[in-house]
Amino acid sequence: IVASMTMVLYFLPGCTFTKPVYPLSTNGKLFPWAQFRLPRSVRPVNYDLTLNPDLNNMTFTGRTVITMSVLHNTKIIVLHSAHLNITKATFKLGDQETRDVTVLEYQTRQQIAVQLSEEMKAGQSCVLTLDYSASLSHTYDGFYNSSYIDKEGNKRVLAATQFEPLSARKAFPCFDEPAFKATFLIKISRKSNYTTLSNMPQVKSTPLPNGLVQDEFEKTSVNMSTYLVAFIVADFTPISKNVSETLVSVYSVPEKKEHTDYALDTASKLLEFYNSFFEINYPLKKLDLVAIPDFLAGAMENWGLITFRETTLLVGNQSSPLEKQLVASVIAHELAHQWFGNLVTMSWWNDLWLNEGFATYMQYMSLQTVFPTLDIVTLCFTLLRFRALDKDALNSSHAVSTEVNNPEQVEEMFDSVSYEKGASILMMLNTWLPGKQQFRKGIIQYLKQFSGLNTDTDDLWNSLTQVCVCVCVSAQHHNVSEMMRSWTSQKGFPLVTVSRQGGQVTLTQEHFLLTSDKATYTSSLWNIPVTYVTDNCSLGPECIQMFNLKTKSGTLELPESVKWLKLNYRNTGFYIVHYGDEGWAALKDALSSNVQVLTQEDRASLIHNIFALSRLGRVSFYQVLNLLKYMSNETESCPVTEALLQLNVIYRLLDKRQEDSLHYILYRFGSLMDNQTWGEEESVSKQELRSALLGSACSLNQENCIQQAKALFKHYDESNGTSRIPGDLQQVVFTVAAQSNEDWLTLLHMYQTVTYDAEKRKMLRGLASTQDARRIVWILKAGLRGDIIQTQELPLVISTVCNGFAGYLFAWDFIQENWDRLIEKFPIGSYAIQTIIKSATSQFSTQAHLDRVQGFFSSLKERGSQMRSVQEALETIRLNQRWMDKNLPTLQKWL
Numbered sequence: 094i095v096a097s098m099t100m101v102l103y104f105l106p107g108c109t110f111t112k113p114v115y116p117l118s119t120n121g122k123l124f125p126w127a128q129f130r131l132p133r134s135v136r137p138v139n140y141d142l143t144l145n146p147d148l149n150n151m152t153f154t155g156r157t158v159i160t161m162s163v164l165h166n167t168k169i170i171v172l173h174s175a176h177l178n179i180t181k182a183t184f185k186l187g188d189q190e191t192r193d194v195t196v197l198e199y200q201t202r203q204q205i206a207v208q209l210s211e212e213m214k215a216g217q218s219c220v221l222t223l224d225y226s227a228s229l230s231h232t233y234d235g236f237y238n239s240s241y242i243d244k245e246g247n248k249r250v251l252a253a254t255q256f257e258p259l260s261a262r263k264a265f266p267c268f269d270e271p272a273f274k275a276t277f278l279i280k281i282s283r284k285s286n287y288t289t290l291s292n293m294p295q296v297k298s299t300p301l302p303n304g305l306v307q308d309e310f311e312k313t314s315v316n317m318s319t320y321l322v323a324f325i326v327a328d329f330t331p332i333s334k335n336v337s338e339t340l341v342s343v344y345s346v347p348e349k350k351e352h353t354d355y356a357l358d359t360a361s362k363l364l365e366f367y368n369s370f371f372e373i374n375y376p377l378k379k380l381d382l383v384a385i386p387d388f389l390a391g392a393m394e395n396w397g398l399i400t401f402r403e404t405t406l407l408v409g410n411q412s413s414p415l416e417k418q419l420v421a422s423v424i425a426h427e428l429a430h431q432w433f434g435n436l437v438t439m440s441w442w443n444d445l446w447l448n449e450g451f452a453t454y455m456q457y458m459s460l461q462t463v464f465p466t467l468d469i470v471t472l473c474f475t476l477l478r479f480r481a482l483d484k485d486a487l488n489s490s491h492a493v494s495t496e497v498n499n500p501e502q503v504e505e506m507f508d509s510v511s512y513e514k515g516a517s518i519l520m521m522l523n524t525w526l527p528g529k530q531q532f533r534k535g536i537i538q539y540l541k542q543f544s545g546l547n548t549d550t551d552d553l554w555n556s557l558t559q560v561c562v563c564v565c566v567s568a569q570h571h572n573v574s575e576m577m578r579s580w581t582s583q584k585g586f587p588l589v590t591v592s593r594q595g596g597q598v599t600l601t602q603e604h605f606l607l608t609s610d611k612a613t614y615t616s617s618l619w620n621i622p623v624t625y626v627t628d629n630c631s632l633g634p635e636c637i638q639m640f641n642l643k644t645k646s647g648t649l650e651l652p653e654s655v656k657w658l659k660l661n662y663r664n665t666g667f668y669i670v671h672y673g674d675e676g677w678a679a680l681k682d683a684l685s686s687n688v689q690v691l692t693q694e695d696r697a698s699l700i701h702n703i704f705a706l707s708r709l710g711r712v713s714f715y716q717v718l719n720l721l722k723y724m725s726n727e728t729e730s731c732p733v734t735e736a737l738l739q740l741n742v743i744y745r746l747l748d749k750r751q752e753d754s755l756h757y758i759l760y761r762f763g764s765l766m767d768n769q770t771w772g773e774e775e776s777v778s779k780q781e782l783r784s785a786l787l788g789s790a791c792s793l794n795q796e797n798c799i800q801q802a803k804a805l806f807k808h809y810d811e812s813n814g815t816s817r818i819p820g821d822l823q824q825v826v827f828t829v830a831a832q833s834n835e836d837w838l839t840l841l842h843m844y845q846t847v848t849y850d851a852e853k854r855k856m857l858r859g860l861a862s863t864q865d866a867r868r869i870v871w872i873l874k875a876g877l878r879g880d881i882i883q884t885q886e887l888p889l890v891i892s893t894v895c896n897g898f899a900g901y902l903f904a905w906d907f908i909q910e911n912w913d914r915l916i917e918k919f920p921i922g923s924y925a926i927q928t929i930i931k932s933a934t935s936q937f938s939t940q941a942h943l944d945r946v947q948g949f950f951s952s953l954k955e956r957g958s959q960m961r962s963v964q965e966a967l968e969t970i971r972l973n974q975r976w977m978d979k980n981l982p983t984l985q986k987w988l
């Protein structure tokens with residue numbers, strides 16, 4: 094992290110006869126390599142890793158023996174190392190004697206090098222042995238220390254790893270790029286009352302003279318990238334089960350063992366599913382899923398040793414189906430990675446979507462098949478894809494597969510374009526390919542062909558094209574590569590505009606770009622697999638009609654009698670549709686007389702699209718409100734949640750300007766809100782619907798809602814743990830409780846004592862939603878300190894504080910004042926920093942704020958000014974400003 098802060102970009106001179114400018118090593122000598130990426134002349138074959146962590150002093154020593162093979166004649170070996178103090182280095186080439194060598198270090202790029210006097214020849218093998226010492230990391234990456242308080246109130250320490258994307262180098266010197274796959278043999282020493290875990294099963298334990306025990310793990314049976322290596326030293330306890338050839342275990346701190354059953358059962362079912370779906374068995378003998386008390390990401394797919402936050406793995410007896418669903422979907426995602434990412438890995442971070450887009454897609458796909466009762470799966474995915482569209486509509490977005498040339502850019506790839514847009518275009522492709530099994534056959538072919546290797550985006554499209562060409566002879570026009578490249582090689586997505594004259598329907602495409610700046614106009618075109626349904630047949634898959642729009646515009650024929658058409662059936666395509674005034678009016682009339690004429694995903698996509706078009710300036714806000722009139726008849730969670738979410742964005746903007754606003758929401762949703770119950774509810778989709786509706790009702794201070802929530806909290810508090818609040822209502826109840834002086838303190842006390850983390854997190858969101866300025870400042874500071882509130886929760890605290898009127902300016906000040914400490918905890922460009930910037934700035938809509946935000950970020954220089962999320966923030970404020978200028982006067986008249 095420190096290195097990325099002081100990152101200096103070196104650009105190599107363009108002309109080949111100029112020598113590269115070599116930087117200086119720490120010892121003052123020239124460092125023999127001047128690029129961010131490592132040379133390809135030497136390749137690691139195996140690492141022998143010995144680690145001796147000292148959890149009392151928070152340090153460790155290590156020895157790494159790297160066996161390498163020479164691919165091209167060379168005199169240098171360059172690899173990664175960060176914050177490691179190398180104490181001894183020896184080198185052996187072929188059969189020669191082992192000798193001492195000097196290691197040069199260039200800290201800015203986290204590289205070390207050994208320069209040899211003679212040239213190594215292609216085909217030779219060599220061994221580099223490095224002894225080193227280091228401190229355990231106090232952030233969330235590398236080999237880091239973590240702790241928790243046990244039942245007796247004692248602090249227990251542990252150490253765990255998080256290497257993706259660039260932190261394996263903080264634990265051992267290595268070729269830390271995904272294409273340098275190798276085998277690993279790992280040994281770790283520990284105190285006798287601790288256990289160790291790593292990617293592979295343990296083979297032996299040996300007592301050491303110093304009273305410690307050394308555990309040795311089997312050498313990895315597969316070649317793997319460094320970012321997938323993992324080890325843990327802790328006092329966790331497991332539960333286990335055999336699934337075909339694999340021993341599946343779930344580990345947690347001892348007192349949470351009773352919360353692990355659901356995860357074990359779910360992981361076992363999903364492992365069986367993937368084994369048969371991919372027609373390749375999971376290749377390792379064991380699979381551990383470990384809940385770590387202090388963990389920043391949601392989870393990490395380390396091969397054979399998947400790590401999780403406690404909230405994404407543990408399920409209490411009282412957990413609601415919604416919480417179970419979160420756990421199931423995170424497990425499904427990480428298990429999918431064991432094939433997509435671990436077995437077949439992207440060659441470089443520019444194609445991160447091959448890992449993340451696939452795992453995200455498979456996560457929803459597998460859950461639908463394995464747990465069809467979790468009916469909400471479709472809903473979440475639909476709404477998530479809307480958020481990816483919103484981000485991708487900005488000029489600051491990037492192509493799915495895009496250039497990545499420094500550590501910040503690597504971190505920034507972990508965003509909704511790689512995850513949700515990646516998953517969306519796979520879904521679009523799957524819908525479009527003829528026959529149910531086509532897509533699956535293509536990915537099986539891809540996995541088999543590249544098993545153990547690295548790939549780029551074209552390899553995937555080629556595999557899918559091959560399968561398609563040989564299976565569907567009659568449909569040669571289905572060239573997957575040709576179609577999909579238009580979705581992965583350029584940023585953004587198309588807006589398809591429909592204009593109809595009788596039976597003739599013209600579809601026109603253009604780049605949906607939210608900007609008022611004419612200079613950013615692009616002539617991008619996409620190969621769009623348009624689907625549509627009409628009032629003749631609009632619900633089942635048999636109704637789908639297809640039209641391939643490759644050029645600027647195209648025409649399709651409809652019977653004149655067709656009253657309306659809806660494009661993008663069930664929102665499986667990654668584009669937005671404008672139906673023109675008449676088209677929108679016809680759809681609105683159809684929904685007003687019967688909401689059931691379209692699927693709920695179609696209804697939700699109409700709502701999302703019309704809000705987006707209003708932001709683009711293509712429809713008036715009056716038209717948006719007009720469509721929402723049908724809402725009083727809406728019953729499903731997907732359209733309701735989307736509408737509330739969109740209105741909430743506007744509500745928050747108006748609120749920050751102290752404009753008395755959207756009580757209109759209550760008017761449209763009033764009867765729906767009143768119909769919600771406060772008892773236990775079994776159906777997942779009803780739970781989702783009611784938590785969204787009641788959340789809005791209470792935040793708009795609807796009297797009945799507030800009273801019910803207060804009563805539930807009181808009952809819960811007085812029952813001394815015997816009564817419970819239904820899981821889906823906890824958030825609403827805690828948020829209401831936190832608004833009262835006394836109950837806020839009660840809630841803080843509960844937060845400190847409750848063990849179940851999903852509930853704890855909702856309490857924290859409640860606490861952070863207070864409108865008391867002193868408490869807001871306190872909670873922000875506590876999140877940064879990390880004692881009462883874990884620092885991993887700070888992004889959540891900031892985003893909650895920013896939603897309210899009382900806190901958003903405090904949060905913005907807090908971020909500016911503590912920027913350096915924030916980027917020490919959360920790397921520049923990381924998802925956590927993206928979240929923090931977005932929450933703090935997306936509430937602004939005035940020129941004065943735009944200037945301040947711009948001023949602050951440009952003053953940061955190499956400490957973050959170049960981040961894509963900064964560009965995104967500035968664009969968003971400008972768009973907010975434009976929207977307000979245009980719509981505020983009218984809104985003030987209506988509302």
Ligand SMILES: [Zn+2]
Nearest residue numbers: 426430449452
């Ligand atoms: Zn992932």
